[in-house]
Amino acid sequence: TETEKELIAKNEYSYMDDLRERINKSLQDLSVSSYETFKERLSDNGVILSERGQTFSYAFLDANNKQRRARETRLGSDFGRETILHE
Structure with missing residues (x-):
């Protein structure tokens, strides 16, 4: 979003960027070889993954200890x- 881009440009905290980083960290973990392991790594990184029909929803506490949720559509197609299931 524009707001998110502005925050990043100002070097300010963006919870969406934080969430993307946590998901990427989980995906890059070499021990992740299944969906269940991926969910465990997300949990280790403070993210709860929920399936909502055919899409994912992510929930976590941001750096300000505020509960945040985001659907995959807001994060981008990579998420x-x-x-994810075909990687």
Whole structure:
């Protein structure tokens, strides 16, 4: 979003960027070889993954200890169910 881009440009905290980083960290973990292991790594990184129909929803506490939720559609196609399950 524009707001998110502005925060990043100002070097300010963006919870969406934080969430993407946590998901990427989980995906890059060499021990992740299944969906269940991926969910465990997300949990280790403070993210709860929920399936909502055919899409993912992510929940976590941000750096300000505020509960945040985001659906895959707001994060981008790289964070969607189809992409992640086929990696």
